[in-house]
Amino acid sequence: xxxxxxxxxxxxxxxxxxxxxxxxxxxxxxxxxxxxxxxxxxxxxxxxxxxxxxxxxxxxxxxxxxxxxxxxxxxxxxxxxxxxxxxxxxxxxxxxxxxxxxxxxxxxxxxxxxxxxxxxxxxxxxxxxxxxxxxxxxxxxxxxxxxxxxxxxxxxxxxxxxxxxxxxxxxxxxxxxxxxxxxxxxxxxxxxxxxxxxxxxxxxxxxxxxxxxxxxxxxxxxxxxxxxxxxxxxxxxxxxxxxxxxxxxxxxxxxxxxxxxxxxxxxxxxxxxxxxxxxxxxxxxxxxxxxxxxxxxxxxxxxxxxxxxxxxxxxxxxxxxxxxxxxxxxxxxxxxxxxxxxxxxxxxxxxxxxxxxxxxxxxxxxxxxxxxxxxxxxxxxxxxxxxxxxxxxxxxxxxxxxxxxxxxxxxxxxxxxxxxxxxxxxxxxxxxxxxxxxxxxxxxxxxxxxxxxxxxxxxxxxxxxxxxxxxxxxxxxxxxxxxxxxxxxxxxxxxxxxxxxxxxxxxxxxxxxxxxxxxxxxxxxxxxxxxxxxxxxx
Amino acid sequence: xxxxxxxxxxxxxxxxxxxxxxxxxxxxxxxxxxxxxxxxxxxxxxxxxxxxxxxxxxxxxxxxxxxxxxxxxxxxxxxxxxxxxxxxxxxxxxxxxxxxxxxxxxxxxxxxxxxxxxxxxxxxxxxxxxxxxxxxxxxxxxxxxxxxxxxxxxxxxxxxxxxxxxxxxxxxxxxxxxxxxxxxxxxxxxxxxxxxxxxxxxxxxxxxxxxxxxxxxxxxxxxxxxxxxxxxxxxxxxxxxxxxxxxxxxxxxxxxxxxxxxxxxxxxxxxxxxxxxxxxxxxxxxxxxxxxxxxxxxxxxxxxxxxxxxxxxxxxxxxxxxxxxx
Numbered sequence: 001x002x003x004x005x006x007x008x009x010x011x012x013x014x015x016x017x018x019x020x021x022x023x024x025x026x027x028x029x030x031x032x033x034x035x036x037x038x039x040x041x042x043x044x045x046x047x048x049x050x051x052x053x054x055x056x057x058x059x060x061x062x063x064x065x066x067x068x069x070x071x072x073x074x075x076x077x078x079x080x081x082x083x084x085x086x087x088x089x090x091x092x093x094x095x096x097x098x099x100x101x102x103x104x105x106x107x108x109x110x111x112x113x114x115x116x117x118x119x120x121x122x123x124x125x126x127x128x129x130x131x132x133x134x135x136x137x138x139x140x141x142x143x144x145x146x147x148x149x150x151x152x153x154x155x156x157x158x159x160x161x162x163x164x165x166x167x168x169x170x171x172x173x174x175x176x177x178x179x180x181x182x183x184x185x186x187x188x189x190x191x192x193x194x195x196x197x198x199x200x201x202x203x204x205x206x207x208x209x210x211x212x213x214x215x216x217x218x219x220x221x222x223x224x225x226x227x228x229x230x231x232x233x234x235x236x237x238x239x240x241x242x243x244x245x246x247x248x249x250x251x252x253x254x255x256x257x258x259x260x261x262x263x264x265x266x267x268x269x270x271x272x273x274x275x276x277x278x279x280x281x282x283x284x285x286x287x288x289x290x291x292x293x294x295x296x297x298x299x300x301x302x303x304x305x306x307x308x309x310x311x312x313x314x315x316x317x318x319x320x321x322x323x324x325x326x327x328x329x330x331x332x333x334x335x336x337x338x339x340x341x342x343x344x345x346x347x348x349x350x351x352x353x354x355x356x357x358x359x360x361x362x363x364x365x366x367x368x369x370x371x372x373x374x375x376x377x378x379x380x381x382x383x384x385x386x387x388x389x390x391x392x393x394x395x396x397x398x399x400x401x402x403x404x405x406x407x408x409x410x411x412x413x414x415x416x417x418x419x420x421x422x423x424x425x426x427x428x429x430x431x432x433x434x435x436x437x438x439x440x441x442x443x444x445x446x447x448x449x450x451x452x453x454x455x456x457x458x459x460x461x462x463x464x465x466x467x468x469x470x471x472x473x474x475x476x477x478x479x480x481x482x483x484x485x486x487x488x489x490x491x492x493x494x495x496x497x498x499x500x501x502x503x504x505x506x507x508x509x510x511x512x513x514x515x516x517x518x519x520x521x522x523x524x525x526x527x528x529x530x531x532x533x534x535x536x537x538x
Numbered sequence: 539x540x541x542x543x544x545x546x547x548x549x550x551x552x553x554x555x556x557x558x559x560x561x562x563x564x565x566x567x568x569x570x571x572x573x574x575x576x577x578x579x580x581x582x583x584x585x586x587x588x589x590x591x592x593x594x595x596x597x598x599x600x601x602x603x604x605x606x607x608x609x610x611x612x613x614x615x616x617x618x619x620x621x622x623x624x625x626x627x628x629x630x631x632x633x634x635x636x637x638x639x640x641x642x643x644x645x646x647x648x649x650x651x652x653x654x655x656x657x658x659x660x661x662x663x664x665x666x667x668x669x670x671x672x673x674x675x676x677x678x679x680x681x682x683x684x685x686x687x688x689x690x691x692x693x694x695x696x697x698x699x700x701x702x703x704x705x706x707x708x709x710x711x712x713x714x715x716x717x718x719x720x721x722x723x724x725x726x727x728x729x730x731x732x733x734x735x736x737x738x739x740x741x742x743x744x745x746x747x748x749x750x751x752x753x754x755x756x757x758x759x760x761x762x763x764x765x766x767x768x769x770x771x772x773x774x775x776x777x778x779x780x781x782x783x784x785x786x787x788x789x790x791x792x793x794x795x796x797x798x799x800x801x802x803x804x805x806x807x808x809x810x811x812x813x814x815x816x817x818x819x820x821x822x823x824x825x826x827x828x829x830x831x832x833x834x835x836x837x838x839x840x841x842x843x844x845x846x847x848x849x850x851x852x853x854x855x856x857x858x859x860x861x862x863x864x
Contacts, residue, residue, distance in 0.1 A: 062767075065767060067766070067767060069763070095769035095771065096769065097769065098766075098767055098768060098769030099767065099768030099769035099770065100769060103767070103768070104764070104768075106760065106763075108760065111759070111760040111761065112760045112761055112763070112764045113761060113764070114764070114765070114783070115761070115783065115858055115859070116779075116782035116783050116856075116858055117778075117779075117782070125768065125770070126768050126769065126770070129774070130769070160862075161858045161859075163858065163859050163862075163864070164862065164864050
C-alpha cells in the first residue's frame with residue numbers, strides 16, 4: 001500500500017477533487033448533499049464509490065464531470081480534470097470534455113437511451129460531432145466494442161431501437177457508448193443495479209474486460225460492496241454526504257476501520273434456524289395463469305405450512321409475482337385450486353367473502369406507492385383494522401398503537417403522513433397495515449428490494465420476529481438469494497413460469513445444487529476482489 | 539409494418555363511424571326544431587297549396603329514417619339538396635343548390651386558413667423551440683408574457699386594433715376583406731392580410747405555448763441528461779433528442795388550431811366582412827335555411843375528424859415502439 005501510494009504521488013491524478021460541496025434545493029431551501037469530500041482518480045485506476053441511498057455518491061460522481069443535476073449545485077471546492085478547473089470552465093469547455101475525454105454510464109439504460117433513435121446512432125454520436133470521425137470508421141469502432149462487450153449479434157444490434165433490446169444488453173451498449181471516444185474517465189453510476197443476478201455477472205465480466213483493453217480510469221458507483229470490490233482498485237465509503245473511509249479494495253474488505261463499513265454487508269449475516277414440518281395452511285395445486293396468450297404460470301403446486309416462511313426465488317419474468325397476484329385473487333385468467341386452512345379459496349377476489357379476504361394480506365415492493373399520501377399513518381392502519389375486525393373505535397385505536405410498536409415504530413407517528421417517513425419506516429407501516437386484520441397468510445412481494453442493506457436487515461429481522469409472535473405464514477417473493485437465505489424455512493425456485501427447484505432452505509442452498517439454482521447462487525457476487533475471476537474460470 | 543397499418547386502418551374506421559354518428563346527430567337536431575319548416579320558410583302569406591307542395595318536396599310525410607338515408611346517400615354523392623332561401627310565398631322557386639352556395643365560401647375559408655397556417659405554424663414551432671433553447675432567459679420570459687397577452691384579448695379586439703393600426707392610422711392594408719373570385723391574386727392576398735394577421739395572433743399563442751410545454755416536459759427525461767453528459771450543445775439536444783419525441787403532442791395542438799381556423803372564425807369574418815363559411819352558416823341559421831346549416835355542420839364535423847385523425851396518425855408514425863415493433 002505504501003509503495004503504491006508513493007508511486008501515485010509522482011503521477012498526477014486524472015481527477016483531483018478537493019473539499020467538494022454539493023447542495024440540493026428542496027422545501028424552499030438549499031441542503032447539503034455532499035459535504036467537503038476529497039476525491040482523486042489516477043490514470044488507469046478504478047475508484048469505487050459506495051454508500052446507501054442519499055449518501056451523495058451519484059452527485060459526487062457527476063461532479064467529477066463538472067455536472068450537477070437539475071435542482072442541485074456545486075457550491076464549494078475545486079474539481080480538476082487533467083489539470084483543468086472544471087468549476088471555472090465555461091459550458092463550451094465542459095462540452096468539449098464531456099462525451100469525449102469523460103463519459104457516463106447511467107443506472108437505467110432503458111431510460112437513458114433516447115427512444116427515438118437507433119442504438120448505433122446514439123453510440124457514435126459524440127465521435128461524429130466532436131471528433132469529426134466519419135460514420136464508417138466510428139461504426140466499425142463501435143461494432144468492435146460491441147464484440148468486446150460480448151453483445152450477441154454485434155454487427156446488427158446497433159440498428160435496433162432501445163425498446164427492442166433487453167436490459168442487460170442495453171447496459172452493455174451504454175458501456176460501449178461511453179467507451180467509443182476512448183475517454184480518460186468513465187463514470188459508472190450503478191450500471192448493474194437494475195439487472196438480474198445472472199445478467200449482472202455477465203455485464204460485470206464484459207465491462208471488466210473492456211476496461212482492461214481500454215486502459216481508462218473509472219469511478220464505479222454502487223450500493224453493493226460485493227460488486228464494487230470486483231471492479232475497483234480503491235474504495236471510498238460515503239454516508240450522508242461525508243466520507244467515512246477510503247482504502248485499497250483488499251484492505252477495505254479485510255480490515256474495514258469503521259463500524260459503518262462493516263454494517264454494509266450486514267444482511268449477509270442474519271442467521272435464522274430454518275424450521276421444517278408443520279401442518280399445511282395454504283395449498284396450491286396445478287395453478288396455471290395466462291396474460292392473453294402468454295402462459296405466465298405453468299402448473300404450479302406448493303404448500304405453505306403454519307407459521308413458516310416459503311421463499312419464491314426467481315429472476316424477472318419467472319412468474320413469481322404472478323403467483324403472488326394469483327393467490328391474492330387479482331389475475332383474471334387462471335385455473336387450478338387454492339386451499340386455505342382446509343377450505344377451498346375462490347380464485348377471484350370478487351368471489352371471496354370478507355373472512356377469506358382477511359386472511360390473505362399483501363406487502364409490496366414500493367412502499368411509496370402502496371400508501372395513500374393523503375391519509376395519516378393512523379388512518380392507513382385503522383381502515384383495514386376496523387373493517388376486518390369490527391373493533392369499536394377506542395379499542396381499534398389502542399390496537400393500532402400496539403401494531404405500530406410491534407413494527408418498532410413510535411405510536412406518535414400515527415398522526416404523520418407517509419411523505420414525512422423514511423423508506424424503511426414506510427415499509428414498516430405497510431407491514432403493520434398487513435398485520436392489522438391478523439391474516440393467516442402474508443405475501444411479501446420483493447419487500448426488501450428497494451431498501452438499503454441496513455434497512456433490509458432490520459425489516460427481515462422484524463418479519464422473523466413478528467412471525468414468532470403471531471404465527472403468520474409468509475410467502476416471501478424475491479430475486480435476492482441472500483434475502484431468501486436470511487428469511488426462509490423453505491425455498492421454491494422458479495424460472496419461466498415453472499418451479500425448477502424446491503425444498504427446505506438448507507437443502508436447496510447447499511450442494512448438490514439443481515443446475516438453475518446453482519447458476520443463481522454462484523452469480524451472487526461475494527465480497528472478495530478475486531471472486532469475478534474465479535467465476536470466469538468456473 | 540403490418541401492425542402499424544392495422545392501427546392506422548383502425549383509426550380511419552373509427553373516424554368514419556364518428557362522422558356517421560355526427561351526421562345522425564346533425565340531422566336529428568334539425569328534426570327537433572319546433573314549428574313547421576314549410577310555413578316558416580315561405581312566410582305567413584304563402585298559399586295553402588304552395589306550402590303543401592313544398593312539404594311534399596321535402597318529403598315531410600315520410601318517416602324520419604327514410605329521409606335521413608336519402609339525405610345521407612345524396613350527400614355522399616355530393617348533392618346536399620336545395621337551399622330554402624329564394625323560395626317565395628308565391629311558389630316561385632329561385633333557390634340554388636346548397637353546393638353552389640357552400641363551395642365558394644368553403645374555398646375562401648380554406649384559403650384564409652391556409653394562409654394563416656402557413657404563417658403561424660412555422661412561427662409557433664420556431665418560437666416554441668427558441669423559448670426552450672433560451673429557457674429562463676429574458677427572451678423566454680418576454681415571449682411568454684407577450685403570448686399570454688395575445689391569448690387574453692378577445693379576437694375581435696385584436697382585429698379592431700389591427701384595423702386601427704394598419705388600415706386607419708397607417709393605411710398599409712385595406713380594412714375590408716371582401717374578396718371575390720375574379721380578383722387578382724396580389725389584391726386578394728393584400729385584402730386577406732389583416733384577417734390572417736388577427737387569426738395568426740389568436741392561434742399562434744396557443745400552439746407556441748403547447749410546443750414549449752411539450753418540449754420542456756421532455757427536457758426532464760433521463761435521456762436528455764445522457765445527452766447533456768455527452769456534452770452536446772443545447773441546440774442539438776432540443777433538435778435531435780427532444781423534438782423527435784415531441785411530435786405527438788405538438789401535432790395534436792396544431793390539428794386542434796387548424797380545425798379552429800375552419801370552423802371558429804366567424805367573428806373575424808364578420809369584422810372584416812370576409813365571405814367565409816362561418817358567416818354563411820350564421821346567416822343560414824338566422825334564415826332557417828336548414829339544408830345549408832346541415833351541410834355546414836357536416837363540413838365542420840368532417841374537418842375536426844379528419845384533422846384529429848391526421849394528428850393521431852402522426853402520433854402513431856412517430857412512435858418508434860409502434861413503428862418498429864419487437
